[in-house]
Amino acid sequence: MIEVRQLPCGVRLVMEKLPDRQSASIGIWIGAGSARETAKNNGVSHFLEHMFFKGTKTRDQLQLAKDTDDLGCDMNAFTGKEATCFHIKALSSVFPKAVDILLDMLCNSLFDEEEIEKERGVILEEFNMVCDTPDDYIMDLLDAKVFWRTPLAKSVLGSRANIRNLQRSDILEYIDTWYTRDNIVVSVVGNFDEERLAQQLEEKLSDFGAGSPSRKAASAARGGRYLSLTKDINQTHLALGIPTIALDSPEYYAQAVVCDVLGGSMSSRLFQNIRERKGLAYSVFSASESYACGGQFYIYAAVKPGTEAKVLQAIGEELSALAEEGISEEQTQVVKQRLKSGFIFSLESTNSRMYRLGKNMLLLERTYTEEETMAEIDAVSREQVNAFAKRIADIRSYSGAAISPRSLDWEELWNGSQNLNGSAKRG
Numbered sequence: 001m002i003e004v005r006q007l008p009c010g011v012r013l014v015m016e017k018l019p020d021r022q023s024a025s026i027g028i029w030i031g032a033g034s035a036r037e038t039a040k041n042n043g044v045s046h047f048l049e050h051m052f053f054k055g056t057k058t059r060d061q062l063q064l065a066k067d068t069d070d071l072g073c074d075m076n077a078f079t080g081k082e083a084t085c086f087h088i089k090a091l092s093s094v095f096p097k098a099v100d101i102l103l104d105m106l107c108n109s110l111f112d113e114e115e116i117e118k119e120r121g122v123i124l125e126e127f128n129m130v131c132d133t134p135d136d137y138i139m140d141l142l143d144a145k146v147f148w149r150t151p152l153a154k155s156v157l158g159s160r161a162n163i164r165n166l167q168r169s170d171i172l173e174y175i176d177t178w179y180t181r182d183n184i185v186v187s188v189v190g191n192f193d194e195e196r197l198a199q200q201l202e203e204k205l206s207d208f209g210a211g212s213p214s215r216k217a218a219s220a221a222r223g224g225r226y227l228s229l230t231k232d233i234n235q236t237h238l239a240l241g242i243p244t245i246a247l248d249s250p251e252y253y254a255q256a257v258v259c260d261v262l263g264g265s266m267s268s269r270l271f272q273n274i275r276e277r278k279g280l281a282y283s284v285f286s287a288s289e290s291y292a293c294g295g296q297f298y299i300y301a302a303v304k305p306g307t308e309a310k311v312l313q314a315i316g317e318e319l320s321a322l323a324e325e326g327i328s329e330e331q332t333q334v335v336k337q338r339l340k341s342g343f344i345f346s347l348e349s350t351n352s353r354m355y356r357l358g359k360n361m362l363l364l365e366r367t368y369t370e371e372e373t374m375a376e377i378d379a380v381s382r383e384q385v386n387a388f389a390k391r392i393a394d395i396r397s398y399s400g401a402a403i404s405p406r407s408l409d410w411e412e413l414w415n416g417s418q419n420l421n422g423s424a425k426r427g
Helices: 044-051 061-070 092-108 113-131 134-146 160-165 168-178 194-205 252-263 269-277 308-325 329-346 350-364 370-379 382-391 410-422
Strands: 002-006 012-017 023-030 074-079 084-091 184-190 226-230 236-243 281-291 294-303 399-404
Touching (some): 012 350, 044 084, 044 113, 044 168, 074 092, 113 160, 113 168, 134 226, 134 236, 134 399, 184 194, 236 308, 269 281, 308 382, 308 410, 329 382
Parallel strands (some): 012 184
Antiparallel strands (some): 002 012, 023 084, 023 184, 281 294
């Protein structure tokens, strides 16, 4: 059973009690990520996430780590475009102590100037690591084009300049603005004492401010926008994306079916045609990202330099063929079964359950039962799937990013892809 309650301080608490488990997972979610940032402070959400681990009024950085390790806990955090989550998993017998550690971090961190300077260097190294990993970095480049002039265009890491310039005052101002009781959701799954937990949370989280600013929604404009970087690497990395749907869209699972058929597995069209049949890429796939205020459908390929136009042509052929041929009823049912299997498998993890509950409550202000999710997948029709396939069929409506050892011009790539063999038919 999923229980949702609002604590007297205004924080929302969503709980799923699993008495047969010997552990519990808790996540404290804040509706603050890169989409809430400005051009000047872009990167502050992620910087702040790091700083919460650097010492409190009662524990320095080492003591935080030691207390967590001594309890046998698994504690971490992550920052996204729309949320930051601090989470810990512990045995039920020590769960209240684990919650105390997590709340100490959230409520009593010092944000010491010396620690800020040290962590600034760490985050700059993280930035360098991402930039040296083209298949990661290209997604930031693609987001900037697909979500052009919308909050979702901002990178979670921010920029090197912002990381260097962020000050303690910027961090404290951001906490005052967004770390507020109406903007916090706590999700808990496993075997735990509900009333003791509620008491702990109320005592500590009531110290946060009352309200955060209203959020402005913005839809990403369709139409191709392109970027190309030249780096000393051995492959060309290509990513194509198109704005699609938000988390609460009725097309959510229709998109998932199309994504699976097009490029979600080794039997998918992209993998079989571009890698197996034509040998043009080692890695090629399609995927999607959905947020509260929008989303995108994207395609990625890592290819041999000089074959970019051929790969774009092959991707365009597969998109067109998928829309023209359609997805059969049999294949629709097979993929829906895969989606249901993946969903049920995820429920075996208390962390996955905690993540699902917290994200949905924070971003959609509701939860979904297992039965509701299974029913939504079952309800997807072949007609919905094929309508979505037509929606994403025109490759020239996609934005694109490329990282390559050679200088690339997107217009030349498009012209080359259309002129190859004088045909746009699927090969």
